[in-house]
Amino acid sequence: MKTVLQINDQEVVIDGDPGLRLIHVLRNELFLCSAKTGCMEGHCGSCMVLLNDKPVPSCIIPAAAARGCSIVTLEGFRENPVYEDISAAFKQLNASLCGFCNASRYFAAYAVISKANRPSREFIYSQIGSIECNCIDMEQFANVILLAAANKRKRESNG
Amino acid sequence: MRSKSANPAPIDFSRQYCCDIFLPSMVYGALVRSPKKSGQIRSVTLPRLPAGYAYFSAKDLPGKNIITVNGTEIPVFAQAETAYEGEPVGIITGPDENLVCELRDATEVEIDEQPPLLFSPQGENRIAGRLAVFGEPDKAAEQGAVYQNSFLMQPGSIPDETYAVIADFSSGGEVLLGAHLPPLLRSALSVVLGIPKDTLKIHKTLSNRETLNSAWQYAQLASQAGAASLALKKPVKLVLSRHEQNRYYNNDSVPVIRHHTEVSPEGNLLCMRIFMYLDAGAYSPHIQTVLDRLVIAACGIYTPQNARIEAVAMRTNNPPADFSLNYADYQAFFAVETQMRHIAGDLDMNPVELRKKNMFPAAQKTNTFFCQHDAQHLEKVIDTVVRACDYHRKHTAFSLLREHNQPDSVVPLRGMGLACAFSGSGCFNTSELKNAITLEALFDETGTLTFFMPEPPAIVKNTVLPFIRETLGAGLANIVFAYDGNAEPLKPAHYFISNTGIGIQLMEKICLALKDMRSENPLPLRVKKKFIAPGKQIWDAGCFSGRPYVSTAWAAAAAEVEIDSSVFEAVLRNLWITVDAGMVRSEKNTAAVLRRAIERILGKLGLRKDAALQPHISFVKSASDFKEFAAVADNIIPAAICNAVSQAVGQRITAVPLDAKTLYAALTIQKRPAE
Numbered sequence: 001m002k003t004v005l006q007i008n009d010q011e012v013v014i015d016g017d018p019g020l021r022l023i024h025v026l027r028n029e030l031f032l033c034s035a036k037t038g039c040m041e042g043h044c045g046s047c048m049v050l051l052n053d054k055p056v057p058s059c060i061i062p063a064a065a066a067r068g069c070s071i072v073t074l075e076g077f078r079e080n081p082v083y084e085d086i087s088a089a090f091k092q093l094n095a096s097l098c099g100f101c102n103a104s105r106y107f108a109a110y111a112v113i114s115k116a117n118r119p120s121r122e123f124i125y126s127q128i129g130s131i132e133c134n135c136i137d138m139e140q141f142a143n144v145i146l147l148a149a150a151n152k153r154k155r156e157s158n159g
Numbered sequence: 160m161r162s163k164s165a166n167p168a169p170i171d172f173s174r175q176y177c178c179d180i181f182l183p184s185m186v187y188g189a190l191v192r193s194p195k196k197s198g199q200i201r202s203v204t205l206p207r208l209p210a211g212y213a214y215f216s217a218k219d220l221p222g223k224n225i226i227t228v229n230g231t232e233i234p235v236f237a238q239a240e241t242a243y244e245g246e247p248v249g250i251i252t253g254p255d256e257n258l259v260c261e262l263r264d265a266t267e268v269e270i271d272e273q274p275p276l277l278f279s280p281q282g283e284n285r286i287a288g289r290l291a292v293f294g295e296p297d298k299a300a301e302q303g304a305v306y307q308n309s310f311l312m313q314p315g316s317i318p319d320e321t322y323a324v325i326a327d328f329s330s331g332g333e334v335l336l337g338a339h340l341p342p343l344l345r346s347a348l349s350v351v352l353g354i355p356k357d358t359l360k361i362h363k364t365l366s367n368r369e370t371l372n373s374a375w376q377y378a379q380l381a382s383q384a385g386a387a388s389l390a391l392k393k394p395v396k397l398v399l400s401r402h403e404q405n406r407y408y409n410n411d412s413v414p415v416i417r418h419h420t421e422v423s424p425e426g427n428l429l430c431m432r433i434f435m436y437l438d439a440g441a442y443s444p445h446i447q448t449v450l451d452r453l454v455i456a457a458c459g460i461y462t463p464q465n466a467r468i469e470a471v472a473m474r475t476n477n478p479p480a481d482f483s484l485n486y487a488d489y490q491a492f493f494a495v496e497t498q499m500r501h502i503a504g505d506l507d508m509n510p511v512e513l514r515k516k517n518m519f520p521a522a523q524k525t526n527t528f529f530c531q532h533d534a535q536h537l538e539k540v541i542d543t544v545v546r547a548c549d550y551h552r553k554h555t556a557f558s559l560l561r562e563h564n565q566p567d568s569v570v571p572l573r574g575m576g577l578a579c580a581f582s583g584s585g586c587f588n589t590s591e592l593k594n595a596i597t598l599e600a601l602f603d604e605t606g607t608l609t610f611f612m613p614e615p616p617a618i619v620k621n622t623v624l625p626f627i628r629e630t631l632g633a634g635l636a637n638i639v640f641a642y643d644g645n646a647e648p649l650k651p652a653h654y655f656i657s658n659t660g661i662g663i664q665l666m667e668k669i670c671l672a673l674k675d676m677r678s679e680n681p682l683p684l685r686v687k688k689k690f691i692a693p694g695k696q697i698w699d700a701g702c703f704s705g706r707p708y709v710s711t712a713w714a715a716a717a718a719e720v721e722i723d724s725s726v727f728e729a730v731l732r733n734l735w736i737t738v739d740a741g742m743v744r745s746e747k748n749t750a751a752v753l754r755r756a757i758e759r760i761l762g763k764l765g766l767r768k769d770a771a772l773q774p775h776i777s778f779v780k781s782a783s784d785f786k787e788f789a790a791v792a793d794n795i796i797p798a799a800i801c802n803a804v805s806q807a808v809g810q811r812i813t814a815v816p817l818d819a820k821t822l823y824a825a826l827t828i829q830k831r832p833a834e
Contacts, residue, residue, distance in 0.1 A: 020257075028256055033179035037321065040401050096620075099176060099365055100319055133319070134758040137751060139773060 003064050007032070008076025018064035023047045025063045026073060034074030034103045044132040045104030049073050053114070055107035074103045082110055082152060089147035098135035105131065105141065113149040121146070177323035177335050177364040178398050185325070186211075187256040188384055188397040189263040191249045192407070193241035196275040196476035200241060203248060206265040212253035214266075215387045222353035226382065228343065228375040228444035235351055235382045241270060242441040243478050245407035247379075252387045252395055260400075275476035278438040280415075286439055286474045289450045291457075291703055293529045294465030296430050320366060321404040322377065326384035327394035328352070332359045334385065337366025338377040347378040352385050363613070371445040371482045376408055412438045412480030414453065414470075416494040420463075426508050428463035428517045435491070439472040440479040446472045452487035452586070455530055455707050459495035460537060460579045461517040462528040485582070485790040489797065492580040493815070496798035500576065501811055510554070510577050510802075511545050518579070529704040532581065532711040536739040536779045540713045541579060544737040547775055548717040550575060554806070561809050572722040573732075576802030579715045580794035583708030584660030584787035587698035596690045598665040602673050603683040606636030610669075614640045615662060621752050622785075623663050626744040627670045634677070660710055660787030661690050667744070667785065712786035713739040713779075716795040720803035723767075724826060727819040729804050731761070731768040736795070739779040741786040749788075750776045756792035764797060764816050 003014045007030065014025055023040075026032040026049070035058050038046030042060035049058045050072040077083050086109045090097065097105060108128050112119050115127075124142045136144075191203065191214075205214055217224045217238040226233045237246045248268055253259045276284045325335040332354055334344065345356045380397055388395040399408065414437035421430040435453050439446045450470040457468045503510040518541075519534035520527060545551070554575045561572060601609045608627065624638055668688045676684050698705040719733040736753065743749045757774050797815050805812045810825040 017257075024257070027179075031181055033176075036176070037178065037401065038319075094625075098319075099174070132762055134755050134762060137754040137758050139754065140751065 001064075003067060005063065005066055005071060006069065007071045008073060009070075009079075014063060018062065020063050022049070022058040022061040022063045022066055022071070026058060032073045032075050036100050036103070038100070039132075045108070046100055046133070048103040048107045050077065050107060050110070055104075055111050074106055077106065077110070080110075081155065082113065082148075085113075085151035085155060086110065086144070086148040088151055089144045092147060093140065093144055095136045095140050095144050098133060101131060101133035101135060104133070105136075105144075109141075109145045109148050112145050113152055117149065117153065119145065119149055175365055176320050177325060177337055177366075178320055180325060180335060180364065180396075182325065182327065182394040182396075184329075185394040185396055186252045186254050186387075186391065187259045188250045188252045188387055188395050189256075189259045190247045190383065190397070190403070191251060191263055191266045191268060192403075193237055193244060193246040193248055193270065194268055195241060195270040195272050196244045198241060198270040198272040200237060200239060200248065201269040201271050202267075204267040204269070205251075206262055208251070208262065209253070209258070212251065212259070212262060213387070213391065214249055214251050215390060216249035219390060220351055220382075220386050221389065222349075222351045225350065226347045226375060226378055227350075228378075231442055231444035233375060233379065233442045233444070235379060235386070243407075243476050245403070245478050246441070247383060250383050250387050250397070252391065276474060278473055278475045278477070280434070280436045280471065280473075282473050284474045285471050286443065287446045287450055288469065288471040289447070289454045289703070291454050291468045291529050292466070293463075294430075296432055296465040296467035298465075321399040321401060322373075322380055322408060323364075323396070323398040324377065324380045324384050325394055325396045326381055326388040328354075328385060328388040329392045329394060332385075333362065334359065334381050335362045335364050336377050336381055337364050338369075338373050343374050344378050344381060347375075347382055348385055351382040352389055354389075369484065370409075371448065371484065371486075372408075372443075372479060375444060376479075407478045409481045410440060410478040412440065412477075412482070414490050416457075416490065418494055418498045420498060420502060422502055422506065424506070426502075426506055426513045426516050428461055430465040431458055431461075431463040431468070432466070433457045433468045433494075435468075435470040437470075437472050438475050438477055438480060440475060440477045442479045443472065443474075445482065446480075449482050449487050451703075453491050454703070455583075456488045456491035456581075457495065458528070458530075459492055459499075460514070460519055460534075460581060460713070461495070461499070462519055463517065466529070485793055488580070488582065488790065489793040492578070492794040493798045493801070496578040496580065496795070497801050497805070497813055500798075500802040500805060504805075509551070511541065511550065514541065514577070514579060531706045532583075532708070533783075534711075534713065536781055537579075537713045539779050540737050540739050541715045543777055543779060544715040544717050544735050545577075547737065547777060548575070548719070548733070548735040550577060550717055553719065557806055561807065572724065572807040574720050574722075574803040574805065574807030576718045576720065576799045576804070576806060577715065578718075578795040578798035578802060579713070580791055580798075582712045582714065582786075582788055582790040582794060583710070584712070585692065585709030587692065587700075587705070587707055587709070595692075596661055596665070597687060598662070598669065598689075599685065599687040600666075600669045600673070601683060601685050602631075602635075602677070606634055606682075608635055608638045608673075609641050610638070610666065611641055612662075619662055619666070621748055622745075623666045623670075625748045626667060629745075630670050630674050631677075660712075660785060663787070664784045665690060710741065710784065710786040712741070712788040712791060714788065714791035714795055716799040718796070718799040718803045720800060720807055722804070722807050722822065722826070727822040727826065728767055729800070729807070729817050729822065731766050731772060731800065733769075734772065734774040734796070734799075735777075736774055736792070737777045737779060738788050738791055739781065739786070740788040741781055741783040743778050743780055743785070746778060749778065752789055753792060756789045757796065760793050760796050764800065766800065766817070 001018045005012045023035050026035050036046040038044040040059045042057040047057050047059040048055050052069050112127050124145050217236040224235050237248050251263050327333040349356045384395040384397040414435050417434045419432040453470045454468050503513045521535050557573045599611045665688045669686045672686045717735045721730045721732050801812050808825040
């Protein structure tokens with residue numbers, strides 16, 4: 001069965017089992033490896049993608065269920081100016097990621113600063129609790145998000 | 160759809176996970192496994208394999224079907240008989256990963272089943288043991304009050320990359336994998352595939368997983384993929400599924416630890432008899448190291464007047480037990496610290512006082528105990544954490560809270576738990592320190608400081624790199640790690656993993672030497688520093704006594720826990736940790752390293768915690784060299800939390816993780832007398 005997906009602003013036709021999980025399509029068919037194979041139960045966050053601009057774990061979503069939705073992986077998210085805001089914040093705070101949780105970190109940060117222009121620390125903690133990897137600690141990650149929000153505000157005011 | 164050839168093959172693999180690498184004309188592999196624990200393999204029935212798909216087993220190996228590690232012979236593929244459920248029998252390869260897995264699932268392996276070896280302390284299948292005796296434990300028997308407990312600690316795992324290997328023998332021999340183990344890998348592939356060692360190229364890919372077994376397990380996977388690649392003349396990628404990884408490779412073996420402690424009414428430890436036994440699984444080449452460390456850590460920070468400590472391991476038909484590098488320490492400390500809490504409770508004695516009465520003395524004395532440590536700052540560590548958390552007041556208040564708690568009370572149950580432990584760096588009882596550890600660095604004209612070593616773990620980078628940047632100042636443009644995994648002579652396999660403290664000391668010494676030389680000499684500057692471990696006068700492996708570690712970092716933790724009796728859950732409200740880490744150059748960076756370690760163990764314990772919980776971390780600073788300390792979080796936090804929960808519920812809790820069932824049972828037992 002053929003399924004048409006909108007991935008990173010490109011139309012992609014997948015020919016195969018419609019029950020195939022989205023992560024398998026992204027990794028094995030399209031070689032978009034920012035989504036990692038983690039717990040495969042939807043709670044570790046390693047396989048995070050943006051589905052209609054909301055972070056979701058791609059390991060529990062059948063590819064066919066994502067028809068008609070906009071899917072953005074971390075590779076595609078690099079085109080978004082917010083990526084630079086977040087990326088600069090990681091660099092400014094010397095917070096180096098393990099490489100396995102990058103998608104969950106970037107999309108969690110994106111979700112927070114999309115919801116709140118000036119997020120409070122409490123709000124951040126309430127949003128990022130589900131990330132299981134701890135290559136950086138929660139306090140450092142909260143600082144990254146605060147700085148990314150500041151970078152975003154600065155860019156938008158300059159723009 | 161993009162074609163595979165459109166994805167160019169990357170050249171530098173060191174910053175990529177192996178599972179993310181795709182090579183042109185690569186095929187995928189899936190391992191066919193034994194469905195039974197023990198027995199003779201009668202037949203392997205394959206489904207009809209489409210064109211381009213193939214099956215390889217032991218008879219297709221050009222060389223021997225054996226990998227030898229520490230004298231233990233482990234088959235690459237089970238051939239005549241199987242030693243555990245899930246043992247690889249063969250490998251199916253093909254261009255479509257999903258189809259390869261489907262074909263693997265459709266393969267039938269028939270086994271003439273035999274009774275498996277069982278796990279029991281009385282079993283005859285002991286493969287290793289260690290006994291340490293101090294004083295006269297048999298004469299001391301039954302002098303004081305006796306406390307007996309068994310302990311179990313089984314922390315969960317955090318998802319990361321599963322084992323993945325790419326073997327490319329299409330032209331020459333190249334292997335990509337996440338472990339840094341050239342010597343073992345070379346010899347294993349050479350024996351299994353019958354190729355000369357020097358023709359092999361090994362590329363280390365990114366990996367977060369390091370256990371004692373990972374080295375030989377990677378070598379086994381590389382041999383399996385390599386055999387297929389050699390026959391097909393194509394790169395073969397073998398990635399374990401999460402299920403395979405958890406069930407057959409990360410088989411957490413939980414030791415059963417039995418403490419039998421005799422204590423005088425004044426709280427002096429008269430005798431500790433500790434018996435520990437564990438299931439080593441079918442193959443366990445590093446089991447003696449694990450048992451030795453269990454025995455060294457068994458009495459924790461205490462020096463009982465008499466002690467008999469025995470650790471034994473049994474071979475069973477379970478998958479090989481997986482041991483992390485500090486596995487033995489955290490299991491042993493958990494047991495002894497929870498035991499001390501129970502003793503203090505029964506003697507109605509302050510837990511701090513009981514600990515101080517029996518801990519290692521500050522002044523170094525010989526014959527204090529069979530293990531010697533420099534415990535100069537131990538008391539200060541305990542005092543600091545006790546003061547920081549207001550332990551005495553809270554402990555008393557929470558005891559009263561529990562005693563006067565009514566079933567309909569709105570006041571939640573709370574508890575304070577204390578635990579103390581150490582983390583040893585550079586173990587004299589292993590062969591790693593037999594040779595000098597050397598580190599060389601080059602500071603060149605471009606301002607680049609190159610350390611000739613493998614990329615160190617995060618703890619090293621986060622601790623020492625900020626110090627180097629501060630010390631060398633503006634002239635330092637970049638810090639890089641250059642190490643060719645194929646270079647000879649090879650460094651020790653766990654160069655900076657098990658000797659992190661030594662690694663940090665060497666890097667700091669190089670940095671300070673460069674700072675001194677730079678004022679008088681032009682760049683480039685090359686510096687070499689060496690660590691030579693003292694010999695037998697420190698540790699006597701024959702008598703199993705002496706000073707076991709190069710350095711010992713002491714730590715104490717206090718945890719405050721509240722019981723949510725609506726869902727029978729323990730909630731961590733606060734955590735205090737004090738560590739004696741020697742000369743801490745940057746408290747902020749060092750605390751960040753410890754904070755990550757704390758989050759890791761809390762994540763593994765699956766404990767609910769206040770969202771904004773910030774552990775209170777403090778250091779007892781001293782002029783001694785930097786001590787490796789990151790492992791102390793694993794060693795003290797589970798016991799501190801368990802002790803806090805024990806106080807809150809008024810019952811002896813001797814196992815973690817704590818689930819709702821355990822807490823429900825503890826709380827209902829407590830309420831029964833009142834009812």
